[in-house]
Structures are given as structure tokens and as C-alpha cells.
Amino acid sequence: MKKHNFSAGPSILPQEVFEKASQAVLDFDNTGLSLIEISHRSKEFVAVYDKAVALVKELLYVPETHEVLFLQGGASMQFLMTAINLMKNEGGKAAYVDTGAWSSKAIKEAKLFGEVEVVATSKDTNYNYIPKGYTIPSDADYVHITTNNTIFGTQFKEFPTTEVPLVADMSSDIFSKPVDVSKFGIIYAGAQKNLGPAGATLVIIQKDLLGNTGRTIPSMLDYQIHIKGESMFNTPPVFAIYVSMLNLEYMKAQGGLKAVEKHNEEKAAMLYNEIDNNPSFVNSVAKEDRSLMNVVFLLKDESKDAEFLAACAEAGISNVKGHRSVGGFRASIYNAMPKESVQALIDVMKKF
Amino acid sequence: MKKHNFSAGPSILPQEVFEKASQAVLDFDNTGLSLIEISHRSKEFVAVYDKAVALVKELLYVPETHEVLFLQGGASMQFLMTAINLMKNEGGKAAYVDTGAWSSKAIKEAKLFGEVEVVATSKDTNYNYIPKGYTIPSDADYVHITTNNTIFGTQFKEFPTTEVPLVADMSSDIFSKPVDVSKFGIIYAGAQKNLGPAGATLVIIQKDLLGNTGRTIPSMLDYQIHIKGESMFNTPPVFAIYVSMLNLEYMKAQGGLKAVEKHNEEKAAMLYNEIDNNPSFVNSVAKEDRSLMNVVFLLKDESKDAEFLAACAEAGISNVKGHRSVGGFRASIYNAMPKESVQALIDVMKKF
Ligand SMILES: Cc1ncc(COP(=O)(O)O)c(C=O)c1O
Ligand SMILES: Cc1ncc(COP(=O)(O)O)c(C=O)c1O
Ligand SMILES: [Mg+2]
Ligand SMILES: [Mg+2]
Ligand SMILES: [Mg+2]
Ligand SMILES: [Mg+2]
Numbered sequence: 253m254k255k256h257n258f259s260a261g262p263s264i265l266p267q268e269v270f271e272k273a274s275q276a277v278l279d280f281d282n283t284g285l286s287l288i289e290i291s292h293r294s295k296e297f298v299a300v301y302d303k304a305v306a307l308v309k310e311l312l313y314v315p316e317t318h319e320v321l322f323l324q325g326g327a328s329m330q331f332l333m334t335a336i337n338l339m340k341n342e343g344g345k346a347a348y349v350d351t352g353a354w355s356s357k358a359i360k361e362a363k364l365f366g367e368v369e370v371v372a373t374s375k376d377t378n379y380n381y382i383p384k385g386y387t388i389p390s391d392a393d394y395v396h397i398t399t400n401n402t403i404f405g406t407q408f409k410e411f412p413t414t415e416v417p418l419v420a421d422m423s424s425d426i427f428s429k430p431v432d433v434s435k436f437g438i439i440y441a442g443a444q445k446n447l448g449p450a451g452a453t454l455v456i457i458q459k460d461l462l463g464n465t466g467r468t469i470p471s472m473l474d475y476q477i478h479i480k481g482e483s484m485f486n487t488p489p490v491f492a493i494y495v496s497m498l499n500l501e502y503m504k505a506q507g508g509l510k511a512v513e514k515h516n517e518e519k520a521a522m523l524y525n526e527i528d529n530n531p532s533f534v535n536s537v538a539k540e541d542r543s544l545m546n547v548v549f550l551l552k553d554e555s556k557d558a559e560f561l562a563a564c565a566e567a568g569i570s571n572v573k574g575h576r577s578v579g580g581f582r583a584s585i586y587n588a589m590p591k592e593s594v595q596a597l598i599d600v601m602k603k604f
Numbered sequence: 605m606k607k608h609n610f611s612a613g614p615s616i617l618p619q620e621v622f623e624k625a626s627q628a629v630l631d632f633d634n635t636g637l638s639l640i641e642i643s644h645r646s647k648e649f650v651a652v653y654d655k656a657v658a659l660v661k662e663l664l665y666v667p668e669t670h671e672v673l674f675l676q677g678g679a680s681m682q683f684l685m686t687a688i689n690l691m692k693n694e695g696g697k698a699a700y701v702d703t704g705a706w707s708s709k710a711i712k713e714a715k716l717f718g719e720v721e722v723v724a725t726s727k728d729t730n731y732n733y734i735p736k737g738y739t740i741p742s743d744a745d746y747v748h749i750t751t752n753n754t755i756f757g758t759q760f761k762e763f764p765t766t767e768v769p770l771v772a773d774m775s776s777d778i779f780s781k782p783v784d785v786s787k788f789g790i791i792y793a794g795a796q797k798n799l800g801p802a803g804a805t806l807v808i809i810q811k812d813l814l815g816n817t818g819r820t821i822p823s824m825l826d827y828q829i830h831i832k833g834e835s836m837f838n839t840p841p842v843f844a845i846y847v848s849m850l851n852l853e854y855m856k857a858q859g860g861l862k863a864v865e866k867h868n869e870e871k872a873a874m875l876y877n878e879i880d881n882n883p884s885f886v887n888s889v890a891k892e893d894r895s896l897m898n899v900v901f902l903l904k905d906e907s908k909d910a911e912f913l914a915a916c917a918e919a920g921i922s923n924v925k926g927h928r929s930v931g932g933f934r935a936s937i938y939n940a941m942p943k944e945s946v947q948a949l950i951d952v953m954k955k956f
Contacts, residue, residue: 253636254636255635255636255637257637257641257642259641259642259643259646260643261643261839262640262641262642262643262644262839262842263641263643264641265638265640265641270629270630270638270640270641271630273629273640274626274627274629274630275626277622277625277626277629278622278623278626283607284605284606284607285607285609285922286617286622288614288617288622288625288800288801288802288847289609289611289614289615289616289617289622290609290611290614291611291612291613291614291615291923292614292802294611324676324677324678324681324803324841325676325677325681325824326676326838326839327838328823328824328837328838328839329676329677329824329838331823331824332822332823332824332825357823360823361822361823361824364820364822442838442839444839448640449640449842449843450640450644450839450840450841450842450843451676451803451804451841451842451843451844452803468716470684470713470716471680471683471684471709471712471713472677472680472681472683472684472713473684485680486678486679486680486681486794487613487614487678487680487794487796487802488802489676489802489803489841489844490614490801490802490803491801491802491803491843491844492803492841492843495640570637571643
């Protein structure tokens, strides 16, 4: 039976990517060597790295002002790195928009490096909307947002306009649609949703923001050092970068991010439509803020939750249990999720 | 033609490991899903993680006092993490033995967190021996050594006896032989030599050393947080951990680290024997400190270097060029390197 994998991350990637990655682990590009036994400084791997960076630049129209890095440590390491690289050593201050658990964790790390002003939060209603109409202090070193809230199923559809550098955790919606990178000081994302396997972290940085804190930064946390080393200051996560490169090639072949976005909008519309029209289910996120990536929903009759999960399992549908802080269900429908799988879920909902 | 991969890292792993890893990327344990699309919190992956940790404990006889972690960031991140976790906030001081480029980099990061006393160095002779007979100050928070010097081809055969916690970068000789873990406060290693692919970092820590610095440590740099999260405080490098687990299983099936050590000693003896007996080649490392992992050697007639590399290439031998700071040649003969490949290199040397 076909499996429908709705995991929130690590998560589904295109079958073609799995096949090519599997082959490369045996014999990389007919070199007679496995991808994972070659030096990261070999011309073969440097070509992979350069291609991955070039594809990120091409798909997202990254301007010359910005650099692309593939690091280790996940988005969680970026909570710390964004703060240490941007917050002034003396009198540093940053503004954060709190839209859920991931924002809160980012705030916690930033507080170690300076003053944090939470300029808006949707905590009052368990994060079921994206705050609007707040003021970002003009003396902040940067403002931080989480563009898609993986747990709560909300997503920024418009980004705040501000004079201070905009820093965005795009872990769960990067490459799901076009984004104007020039509006951002830093974009970061753990690879393990729309980009690739766990173990790589994409960072896109406006270069001229760096080196201005008056702070001594440990080498591995210093973006300038990673830029200088072209992500090879130390050994990079070779396999995760290679698979990301394959997936970026796949997105390009699909027609780029406009095509990807259209597909994502259609899938999300199918599912939200079912939730709205099916009397047994409900989605409690503000309509204009609904995530196209993580669709959260509840059974009106909670006592049937286990029964619904069992019906899903029977149809080959896995990982639709909601996060414990929200309850109910969550269907993560990242780029690689086919309409056919979304339809399989809808079929179970209809019959339920 | 068979390839003989003498890369210093990332480097050769057993063929069986490549085959199983390749299969898991397509279909992990008949789950119908790829290893890289499943949640790190799934019972399937947690079982992989637990097995990897159990195998590390079994192969190295890790005592109950110590914890095993698989982190991201490479050994370079450990240069920073060891210091921030062990050096006292007020009046912190650490002792370092400087045996090469990697030690020097570790020293550089430690200096950001306290006083560093370099208690011994072999820099005077371009690091061609391991210093002995130095004194480790009893008021140091820890003493740091690099057990195998990947670039310079030296290796500690005995470890310093000291009252202060012993911290060791074992990146390039971990799992090459039995080690008495109880003697160490922290052992760390980037996976990409004897353990697995780039992207995972093994850390073995004596628990009661932690939490005593009086310092606020960012979450991602805090060993206590990673211990509490069983390496899943955030998304771990799933693929790299899985392949490491496969390779640990392979070591166990070989008979454990005593058997591995015997094989490594035999291989190294073959190669050093050729270097010593062949009038064209020379190894300038102090005999008692010669590395069993990275065998460095020079042609007496340097003008023939390119010719020798060409002869190697013709025999399918790759990556024997020495590091630029040493020149000549380096044959990395990690665990997975078969005698047959060492013999292939010796054959080229004999004919040269
Ligand atoms: C929006 C968001 N930010 C951060 C993270 C943490 O990422 P990592 O596990 O790579 O540190 C996640 C993980 O799911 C996420 O969804
Ligand atoms: C002994 C030693 N320490 C540290 C490192 C750095 O490791 P990483 O690239 O994982 O940071 C290396 C890399 O070769 C090494 O050989
Ligand atoms: Mg380049
Ligand atoms: Mg409804
Ligand atoms: Mg457990
Ligand atoms: Mg000789």
C-alpha cells in the first residue's frame, strides 16, 4: 500500500530525490566512490556545493548583497547565531514577534545577548493568528519573525515593513513560494522540511550587516568566518547538502517557485475546503493567517480522535496527530506532498 | 579498476555500510518510507539512536558516569563547547597540549572563555613528535589533548596522568583501538573518519563535570541540555547517525576494538616498514609517536613528487597528497581501509 507521509519534519521529499541520493551513496557520479567517503574539498564535492548555492540564488533571486551558507546545527543554532552576530555588544536590543513555540525559543536565546522587546504576541489565543499593526522600535538592532508556525498552523502572508533589519526563521515555508529576499537581513531554515534531510541549515545573509556588534564571536558562530570559508571553515554536512542540491534541481525542473506555490495553494485549498465543509472538523486559525504548509484541525467530537487516527492508519496515512500543545490533527503538506495524498486524507475525512 | 581511497576525511567506510545506507535512503527497514523522510521522534528512528548509543557504550566500555551524545557542528564546534562548559566563569583556566593545527584551533576558541596555558608544544619541529614530561597545573579546569594529529601523522600512545579532567579530541583515532574512557572527562570526535559520514559529532562526557562554571550557556552549546534531550533537543542529523550506527554494528561484528586495533597495527606496520626500508622514502615523525591512522612520508627527491602522485593515480590510489603544511604524502589508513589497498600503495612505492 502506498504510504502518505504527513510528517512535520523531517518530512517527505520527491521520490526522484530519494532515488538519486540512494545511488550516490553507492557510487557518486560514476567516480567509483561513495558520496560519503569523498573529501569535502574534492573538486567533485565543491561542484555540488557551488551548484546548491547557485540554485538557491536562482530560485529565490538572491541579490548580490546577500550570501548563501549551508551550516550545521539546525534552526535552533540560528536562534543563537542571529543574536550574537547582530546584537550590539553595548546596549544591544532586538525586537521579536512571538507567534509560537519556535519564536519563544528564539527569544530565549536572544535574551542572553541583549535586551529583547516582544513587540507583538498571539499567545493570548494559543497562537492561532499572526499579530498585525504593531510598532517596531527604530533603535532595534533587528526584528525577528517566524514566517510559518509549524506547530500552530499559522503563516505570515505579508511581512512587516520596517527600517531595521528583518530576520526570519523560514524553516517550515522556505521554497514554498517566491520571497523578496532583498527585504530580509537574514533568512534561515533547518533543511528538513522543504529543502532536504536533517543535518543542514540554510542561511541567507545581507553581508553589510555583519561585523558591527563590537563583540568577539567564537569562530563557529561567526557568519563572517563561514562566508569566508564558503561553508567549509570546517567539514560541512556533505550528504545533507548533496540531497538539498538534488531537491533544488527538482524545484527548478518543476518551473521554479511560482509553480511550486501554485501547487501548494491548490493542495491547501483542497484540505481547508474539506475542513470547512465537513461538519465533523474545524480549523480554529484566523482564516487569513492559515498556513499552506501545516494544516491543523480538530474533530468537534474529541472522543473520536483515536478512531480517526486509526482510520488514517488504515488508509496508509501517517503522522497526522497534532502537536501536544494544540491537540487534534496536523497535516504537513510540504512541497513534495502530492495532491493524491491530500486526497487520500480528504477521502478518510469524508467517510468518517 | 578498484579505487583505493586514502582520504583524510570524510573517508572510506565499509562497503557493507554503503550498501545498507543506500538501501535505507530508498526504503528504511521495509517501512515503505525513506530513512530521511521519517520523524526523528518516530519509534523507528529513536530505536536507531538508542542502538547507536548502546553500541558506542559497548565497544568503548563507557562507564555509567559518562553520557554519549550525537551532536552537529563537527569537532570544531567542540573546541568551543568544551571550553564554555568546563571553564569557570570567574578565573577560569585550562591547560592545552599543542600538537598541531587542530590543537591550535582548539586553543584559539578556548581563549575566549578564560586563561589558556599551553603546557607543551612540538611546534619547534613542525609538530613531528608528541611532547612528554610536562606539568599540568592542578588548578586548571581541564587539560586538552588531540590524540591523533591528522595532518602531522603523530599519535598519543599514552595519555597524560593528571588530577584535572582530561579532554580529548579523538576525531581521527576514535574506535581505532580500545581506550579507557573512565580516564577522560570529555572525548569528542567528528564522525567523518572512523565513525560515519560528515554531519555527526560524537561526544562522551563525564556527567558530574557539568553545571559548575557559574556561566550562562546558550541552549545549543549546553551539554546538560543535550543530555536531557538525549541528543534530540532539536532535530539531530538523522542520516549521519544512522550510518554511524551501521558502522558501529560492523565494528562489533569484526570482534570489537581489540580486533580492529590488531588490523590497524598490521596495516600501519606494512606501510611504515616500506617507508623505512625503501631508500627513496622517509618518515620524519618520532618513531614512538607515529600515527596508525595517518601515515605521512616524503620522497627524498622532492622533484619527483608529481611523478609519484601520477603513478599512484594510475594504480587507482587517490588522496595521498600531503597536507600543504607538511608537504609530501599522507596515506590515511582508517579502520575501513583494507590491507589490499595498503599493499597497492606499497607496490607503487616499490616500483618507483
Ligand atoms: C519554524 C521552526 N523553527 C525552528 C525549528 C527548529 O529546527 P531545528 O530542529 O533544525 O533546530 C523548527 C523545527 O521544526 C521549526 O519548525
Ligand atoms: C583531529 C581533528 N580535530 C578536529 C577536526 C575538525 O573537524 P570538523 O571538520 O568536524 O570540525 C579534524 C578534521 O579533520 C581533525 O582531524
Ligand atoms: Mg568556491
Ligand atoms: Mg468544518
Ligand atoms: Mg530514550
Ligand atoms: Mg626510507
